[in-house]
Amino acid sequence: MITTTLSIKNQITLPKFILNLLDIESGDKLLVHAEENSISLQPVGKSVVDSLAGSIKVSKDKRGIPFEKALSVTKKRVAQKLAHK
Secondary structure: OOOOOOOOOOOOOOOOOHHHHOOOOOOOOOEOOOOOOEEEEEEEOHHHHHHOOOOOOOOOOOOOOHHHHHHHHHHHHHHHHHHHH
């Protein structure tokens, strides 16, 4: 395990060998996921779909909802709308 320090501008520096290992370059986008007391970073892929990650504006009260839960709620709402037509 490696330690890094949060700067006064809330930035961290990732070790070069990790960047090389994951083929991450300066300017690449990373997905940030927070859960309980941990943070994980995941490189955004180079596909069109992956490159759009994080581009949709989400209201503050909806942030942090797991994708699976959001998908489940969306499916239920669509089914309810279809049932009422």
